[in-house]
Amino acid sequence: MTRSVGARALVLSLVIFTIFVVAWHLAVKGGGAGTAVVDPEYAKLVGQAASTGGQSAMPGPLDVAKTIWRHLSDPFYVRGTNDMGIGIQLAYSLARVLIGFGIAVLIAVPLGFLIGMSPIVYRALDPFIQVMKPISPLAWMPLALYTIKDSTLSSIFVIFICSLWPMLINTAFGVASVRKDWLNVARTLEVGPIRKAFTVILPAAAPTILTGMRISVGIAWLVIVAAEMLVGGTGIGYFVWNQWNNLSLTDIITAILLIGLVGMALDQILARLTRLVTYPE
Amino acid sequence: MALFNNPFNAGTRFGKGCSCGRHESDSAHQAALSAEAVAIENAGEESRYRNIVEQAVMRALFPADHQRRAFLKAVGASTAAAALASVFPIGQATEALAQTGPIEKKDLKVGFIPITCATPIIMAHPLGFYSKHGLNVEVVRTAGWAVIRDKTLNKEYDAAHMLAPMPIAISMGVGSNPIPYSVSAIENINGQAITLAMKHKDKRDPKDWKGFRFAVPFDYSMHNYLLRYYLAEHGIDPDRDVQIRSVPPPEMVANLRADNIDGFLGPDPFNQRAVFDGVGFIHLLSKELWDGHPCCAFAASREFVTTMPNTYRALLKSIIDATAHAQKAENRKAIAEAIAAPNYLNQPVTVLEQILTGTYADGLGGVKRDANRIQFDPFPWESFAVWILTQMKRWGQVKTDIDYQAIARQVFLATDAGAMMKELGLTPPTATSKSFSVMGKPFDPAKPEEYVASFAIKRT
Numbered sequence: 001m002t003r004s005v006g007a008r009a010l011v012l013s014l015v016i017f018t019i020f021v022v023a024w025h026l027a028v029k030g031g032g033a034g035t036a037v038v039d040p041e042y043a044k045l046v047g048q049a050a051s052t053g054g055q056s057a058m059p060g061p062l063d064v065a066k067t068i069w070r071h072l073s074d075p076f077y078v079r080g081t082n083d084m085g086i087g088i089q090l091a092y093s094l095a096r097v098l099i100g101f102g103i104a105v106l107i108a109v110p111l112g113f114l115i116g117m118s119p120i121v122y123r124a125l126d127p128f129i130q131v132m133k134p135i136s137p138l139a140w141m142p143l144a145l146y147t148i149k150d151s152t153l154s155s156i157f158v159i160f161i162c163s164l165w166p167m168l169i170n171t172a173f174g175v176a177s178v179r180k181d182w183l184n185v186a187r188t189l190e191v192g193p194i195r196k197a198f199t200v201i202l203p204a205a206a207p208t209i210l211t212g213m214r215i216s217v218g219i220a221w222l223v224i225v226a227a228e229m230l231v232g233g234t235g236i237g238y239f240v241w242n243q244w245n246n247l248s249l250t251d252i253i254t255a256i257l258l259i260g261l262v263g264m265a266l267d268q269i270l271a272r273l274t275r276l277v278t279y280p281e
Numbered sequence: 282m283a284l285f286n287n288p289f290n291a292g293t294r295f296g297k298g299c300s301c302g303r304h305e306s307d308s309a310h311q312a313a314l315s316a317e318a319v320a321i322e323n324a325g326e327e328s329r330y331r332n333i334v335e336q337a338v339m340r341a342l343f344p345a346d347h348q349r350r351a352f353l354k355a356v357g358a359s360t361a362a363a364a365l366a367s368v369f370p371i372g373q374a375t376e377a378l379a380q381t382g383p384i385e386k387k388d389l390k391v392g393f394i395p396i397t398c399a400t401p402i403i404m405a406h407p408l409g410f411y412s413k414h415g416l417n418v419e420v421v422r423t424a425g426w427a428v429i430r431d432k433t434l435n436k437e438y439d440a441a442h443m444l445a446p447m448p449i450a451i452s453m454g455v456g457s458n459p460i461p462y463s464v465s466a467i468e469n470i471n472g473q474a475i476t477l478a479m480k481h482k483d484k485r486d487p488k489d490w491k492g493f494r495f496a497v498p499f500d501y502s503m504h505n506y507l508l509r510y511y512l513a514e515h516g517i518d519p520d521r522d523v524q525i526r527s528v529p530p531p532e533m534v535a536n537l538r539a540d541n542i543d544g545f546l547g548p549d550p551f552n553q554r555a556v557f558d559g560v561g562f563i564h565l566l567s568k569e570l571w572d573g574h575p576c577c578a579f580a581a582s583r584e585f586v587t588t589m590p591n592t593y594r595a596l597l598k599s600i601i602d603a604t605a606h607a608q609k610a611e612n613r614k615a616i617a618e619a620i621a622a623p624n625y626l627n628q629p630v631t632v633l634e635q636i637l638t639g640t641y642a643d644g645l646g647g648v649k650r651d652a653n654r655i656q657f658d659p660f661p662w663e664s665f666a667v668w669i670l671t672q673m674k675r676w677g678q679v680k681t682d683i684d685y686q687a688i689a690r691q692v693f694l695a696t697d698a699g700a701m702m703k704e705l706g707l708t709p710p711t712a713t714s715k716s717f718s719v720m721g722k723p724f725d726p727a728k729p730e731e732y733v734a735s736f737a738i739k740r741t
Contacts, residue, residue, distance in 0.1 A: 045635055045642035047557045080624035082422040145428075149435035232424035241424055245395055245531045246627045247554060 021061045028060040059250040067250045068257065086239060086255070090262060093228065093235040096152070097220045097266075100159025104216060108164050109209060112171025113197070116205070122172060133165040137223040141230050155227040155235075162223045163216035170212025174205030206277040214270040221263045236262075384415055385589040389596065392423040392432055392441040395626045396530060396548040397636050398469045398577035399442045400616065401657060403626065405603035407619045414599040416592070420625075425529055426499045433582065434460060440581040440596060442468065446501040446669045448580045452692050455501070455678060461583035464661045464693045465597050466604065468577040472636070472655030473504055473567035474552040475511070477544035478537050482562055482645055487515035496528035496536065496545035503567075503576050506672040508546040511570055513738040514720050519676075520740065537561050548576070549636045549655065550628050555644070557632050562644025566654055571719040573656075575665045586694075594701070600659065601701050607657040613637040659702065661693040664714040664726035671729045677740035685729040 059067075075087025115121050137158045144154035178201050186196045228237025236259060243251035393399040403420055405411050411418040423429045426444065430451065433441045448462035477484075484490065490512070497504040509519040519525055528536060530551040536542045538560040545551075546567070555561035567574060579600050586593050606612055617633040620626050626633065635641035639654040666689035673679040690713075699709035714726045724732055733741060 039646075042642050042646055042648055045557075045631060045640075045648065046559065046644075047629070081419050082627075083622070083624035142427075142431075145431050145435070149437075151432065151437060230424060230428070232428060233421065238424070242422065242627065247531055247534060247558065 024061050028058050059253065063250045064253050064257075067254045071251075071254055071258075082242075084234070086236075086258065089234060089236045089239045090258065093224050093237065094262070096156050096228075096235065097159055097217070097224050100156040101163050101217055101220045103156075104160045104164045104167060104220075105213065108167035108212075108216075109171050112168045112209070112212075113175055113201075115168070116172040116175025117197075117201075119176070122176060129165055129168060132161075133169070135162075137162050137226050138230065141227060145231070151231040151233060155224065155231055158227045159220045159223055163220040166215040166219065167209070167212040170215070171205065171209045174208025174212075175201055177208075178204040203277070203279070207274060210270060210274040210277060214267060214274060217266050217270055218263065221259075221266055225259060382591055384595055385592045386439070387415070387417050387592075389416060389418045389439040389592065390421055390437065391418055391596075392421050392429045392438040394426065394429060394442055395422050395628075396577075397550055397620075397626070397633065397655060398472060398548050400620060400637075400655075401468055401600055401603040401607050401659075402442050402579060403620045404607060404616050405599050407622070407625070408603070408606070408616075410599040410603040410606070411596075414595045414602070416595050416599060418596070418599075422625075426502075433580070439585055439592075440465075440579065443578050443580040444499055444502040444504075445575045445578040445665065446503065446506070446673070447499070448578060449666060449669055449673075449688065449692050450501040450678075453679070453683075453688065455673070462580060462692065463583055463586055464578040464580055464666070465586070465593075466579040466600050466659035466698050467575045467661050467665070468579055468604070468657070468659075470573050470575055470656045470658050471566065471568035471653060472576055473507070473546060473548055475508070475544060475546045475564040475567070476533075476537070476552045476555050476561045476644075477564045478540070478542070478561055479559075479644075481543060485564065487512060487517055490515075490517055490543075491522045493543040494524045494526065494541070496526050496533045496542050496547065498527065498530055498533075498547055500527055500678070501673075503574060503669075504546045504548070506669065506676075507567055507570055507574065509676060510672070510719060511546075513736065514722075516738075518738050534558065534560060550626065550632045553632045553636050553641060554628070556642050557629065559644075563641070563649075566651065568651075568653060571717070572653070573658075573717065574719075575662075578661070579659075597697065597701050598705065601698065601707070602705055604657045604659040605702075605705065605707055610638075610652060659698055660710055661695050661698055662710075662713065662715055663689040663693050663695050664716065664724075665689075666693045667714075667726045667729050668719075668724055671724075671733050674729075674733050674741060675736060675739045685726075689726075 071086040075085045075090075077085040078088065115125055140158045140161055141154065144157045145151065148154045148157060182200055182204060183196075186200050191200070224235065225237040225240065228235035229241040230237075232238050232241060236255060240252055240255045243255065391402060393402050406418060406420045421438065423432065423441075426447065429438070429441050429443065430447065432438050433443075434451075443464075445464060445467065448464050451460055451462045453459060495508060497508055499505065505525065508525065512519045512523065517523060526542070528542070528545070530547050533542065533545040533547050534551055534555045537545070537555055538558070544561070544564065552561075552563055556563060567576075579597075581593065581596075607616055614634060614637070617637045618630055621628050621630040621633050636655060639652040640648065640650050641654070643649050663686070667685045670679070670683060670685050670688060674683070695713040699713075702709040716723060716725050718724060733739065
């Protein structure tokens with residue numbers, strides 16, 4: 001029975017996808033085959049849309065599929081500073097995200113632990129965290145560029161500062177809401193504070209901590225595109241900006257799809273990790 | 282000396298005879314010049330540079346010819362030179378200019394914005410002008426003017442492509458902290474256009490443009506000043522009757538398509554791209570407003586110029602060399618092809634070719650021909666800077682009293698560019714300032730305040 005539910009869901013997904021692609025194709029195709037309204041010399045100087053009097057710039061699914069294939073069949077070429085394969089661009093972005101996110105983990109988890117253990121610190125720091133949490137990466141960027149004076153470090157800093165807060169809050173919350181019974185048992189058995197932290201609190205709070213990390217990695221991946229569009233140079237965000245500068249929507253759609261897929265992969269990895277540390281009570 | 286007539290010559294006479302006034306006729310003038318050139322060639326680089334520097338300083342101290350001559354007559358040429366040396370480090374300046382020693386830093390990064398204004402900076406890479414002058418330059422495409430400013434200020438870039446007014450604004454601290462900046466060469470002259478949305482093809486008179494929304498790339502840009510000038514000349518107040526927004530060039534085309542703006546004065550390839558994509562038409566080229574106006578510049582910080590003189594010289598030389606190559610009509614097609622590549626402008630070759638060759642579709646079904654649509658002349662005329670300053674003043678970007686000439690002289694390094702042009706076998710102008718007219722209205726660089734005051738629409 002469960003297998004057939006999975007199979008039926010898959011079929012439904014495929015049907016939705018097909019309907020979407022066909023609708024897209026038909027919507028873009030409409031009115032494309034207009035008659036030439038200009039003389040041949042002029043038509044040679046302008047693009048297809050202008051020479052037929054049309055205005056549509058939206059590429060169809062076939063164009064996008066071709067572009068995706070072109071990018072994926074040769075993802076790792078380097079033809080100069082400003083022309084690199086999409087695989088390399090994604091690798092740059094991933095590296096920045098992992099470094100920024102890694103530093104955020106190293107700081108947020110221990111700090112969140114301390115905050116969670118002490119109700120007073122929790123209350124005292126809460127207003128600051130709440131103020132810092134909603135600040136957009138684009139607001140941090142100019143400040144970072146101006147003070148750090150290095151564009152790569154700036155984008156890493158922005159990843160760090162934006163992915164820090166969800167982890168901090170979740171860790172603190174997870175630690176603070178460990179069941180009192182377990183702490184009481186630990187007290188009765190006269191367990192030392194360090195052993196208590198590692199054997200009682202950490203396993204109990206681990207699922208919440210990992211959920212925080214999962215939210216953070218999603219935010220980090222969101223942020224990197226914005227940061228790289230602003231700073232430029234390398235990365236998938238720069239790729240999007242660059243194709244935007246070229247007014248090539250096909251390449252932008254390709255990039256959007258790849259960004260989505262990589263984001264999903266990152267999310268799934270952390271979801272797996274969460275499942276590993278979750279235990280039945 | 283062909284570059285300047287010698288300011289130490291108290292006997293210089295103006296009026297009849299040849300252009301410099303020292304000879305009876307033009308042929309005598311030419312003969313004397315070539316004799317002088319041979320003599321200078323024999324005298325070696327050192328004294329040639331000394332000459333250039335001394336003359337430049339002399340001119341800077343006494344801009345008016347009659348004052349200079351009076352001073353020279355009173356004290357004599359050699360005393361004048363000695364007096365100059367006591368107040369200005371001529372020796373050091375000569376050294377900086379003349380040094381052909383080892384290049385301090387071979388691997389350089391130069392930032393550019395992907396527009397045709399950057400043509401000399403970009404093409405110098407694929408066509409080998411940087412390597413010809415012993416440099417290994419990486420040209421880096423950059424996301425916007427503010428980013429290029431910040432990346433040059435924080436030294437990620439050694440030099441960069443900037444809008445000509447930007448180094449002036451940076452040096453004066455308008456819109457950022459004041460940091461001494463210089464325009465070493467002008468990248469391009471002309472090469473911009475006013476593009477309007479298709480629906481306005483019957484509204485060609487600016488008087489009908491009240492309520493329009495326009496885009497320009499940056500507040501401190503020739504685009505902004507030229508658009509404002511054009512509107513104001515037609516009685517449209519650019520601050521009250523229309524809206525002018527700062528919008529990155531690719532977004533101008535997209536906004537035009539989305540009906541968000543009515544037109545823009547922007548850099549190519551985006552004017553031609555709007556035509557290519559069928560969303561707009563070219564109302565007029567910026568050269569129809571001011572033929573020969575500067576647009577973008579090759580800029581470097583004063584720090585880079587002074588701490589790495591040899592590198593700076595080699596870099597400037599490559600740029601001026603490339604600019605001269607780009608100016609020749611017969612090279613334009615090959616250049617269009619070279620810079621259209623994904624590594625550089627990443628644009629269709631047809632679009633770039635139309636801009637560079639000047640045979641273009643105007644968006645209304647016609648093919649126009651104007652070989653001077655974009656030109657490349659590196660000489661940073663100080664009067665360009667003065668004009669830019671008058672417009673900054675006119676539109677209230679600069680509120681205090683300023684010394685137009687001094688700022689122009691500090692930021693636009695005309696003397697350096699002239700010397701470099703001469704080394705490359707080009708003929709630089711003999712003055713550093715010239716007058717010109719914008720939309721038929723003459724501009725005298727010596728009287729900037731009067732010029733600002735003469736406009737009916739202004740924000741002073």
